[in-house]
Amino acid sequence: MSNGMTVIVQPMPWLRSAAFTLSFPAGICQESADRAGIASMTCEMVQRGAGSYSSRDLVAAQDNLGLDRNSGVLTNVVSYGAAMPAESFDQALGVYADILRRPHLPADQLDDARMMMMQELRAIEDEPSHRVMRRIRQMRYGDRLGRGPQGTMKSLQTISQDDVREFFQTFYQANGAVLTVAGNVQPKQIIATAEAEFGDWKSGDKAVQYEAESCPGYDSIEMETSQTHIAFGFPCIPYGHERYFKMRAGIGILSDGMSSRLFDRVREQRGLCYTVSASCHSLPNAATVFGYAGTTPERAQETLDVTLHEVKHLVDDLQQSELDRWKVRIESALVMEQESSASRASSLASDFFQLGRPLETKALSELIEAITLKDVQEYWTENPPQDFHVVTLGPQPLTVNL
Secondary structure, eight states: OTTSOEEEEEEOTTOSEEEEEEEESOSGGGSOGGGTTHHHHHHHHTTSOBTTBOHHHHHHHHHHTTOEEEEEEOSSOEEEEEEEEGGGHHHHHHHHHHHHHSBOOOGGGHHHHHHHHHHHHHHHHTOHHHHHHHHHHHHHHHHHHHOOTTOOHHHHHHOOHHHHHHHHHHHOSSTTOEEEEEESOOHHHHHHHHHHHHTTOOOOOOOOOOOOOOOOEEEEEEOOOSOEEEEEEEEOOOBTBTTHHHHHHHHHHHHSSTTSHIIIIIIITTOOEEEEEEEEEEETTEEEEEEEEEEOHHHHHHHHHHHHHHHHTGGGGOOHHHHHHHHHHHHHHHHHHTTOHHHHHHHHHHHHHHHSSOOOHHHHHHHHHHOOHHHHHHHHHHSOOOSOEEEEEESSOOOOOO
16 A cells, blocks of 8 residues: 555455454564553553544444454564454454544553553563563563563553553554455455555654564573473574575474474473473564473473483484474464464464565465475584573572583
8 A cells, every 4th residue: 555554365265254464563672661561551552442432332343243353562563453254344444443543542541551461460470481481582682672562560650641642653553564354355345445444544654673682591580489490592593584494394393292302202201391392483683492391390400401402402313204294283284274264364464574475375385395304404404503592490590501
């Protein structure tokens, strides 16, 4: 569209539903440190009445259209989405045009929104696994890119109504926004509706992209607890890199499913922990393999040692059956995505922000199928895990050989 907003539509005529995701660069990284949490606060406040709807009327209008709705703030973007019966789509998009362009931002509800976010932050502080994962992100990406959406108690207390309104006016705009739609829809009609609802949405400056500020090493959070929580991470290539899926296959062999190496060799064969996993995480300017294990203090050191050994020695005994099993899991997920308009709309949005274009399901399937065991071996031999970050939370620190 002329204002800088992109519209991507994928018809899925075999479905009775339709779904959309509307994302734009108003994420956590646009916050100042002393106003951490304002992106999430704004995301909450815009949904408390908009256009001709009061806060209560807005909820009723969404329910009357049968919307299964969601919203959330990530590092780089804020996203709003909904799935619905296909016939509700045009009205639903009109409701969200009010939310994102004409919110009331009621001052008398700011403290309610603040209290809700403080409760979320307290819940995280009470959950050790969340604490170690939040800390490992901070170590890997730095304060700005590694910050969580809830902010801090101090920063939440300082956010004012004027701060929320300024953040909204600055970052809620069309330039860089993408509307992805999937389901039983007609592309021409969707584009016409999007143009009618968002064609004159203001267009501001392009959002600033920030670099990661990595700090490899070990951090111990000592706490008297009956469990020890272990988080680790190391840099990898981002989604969109030509060798990404060859790298991703290795992580899949390590951690996708109950037959994966970490689950089998660390949890099942040795009984060292109750959970262990690893996954890939991508930002525009950085990417990481993050992992987590939960265990007892008595078994924590061995859990850490064995887990990192499996990661570092992935290529020692790769088997074709492991790669084949991973491919089946991915193909199964792609099949399931074709049954969900919401899942497909979300994938289209993710592809656009990571790749600059949508990746067709067939093209992705062909990429996965073409990967050979030699591809995986060569990638991980040439790019062994290194520059580790490790965080533990438990009664005593562990010995970490990085």
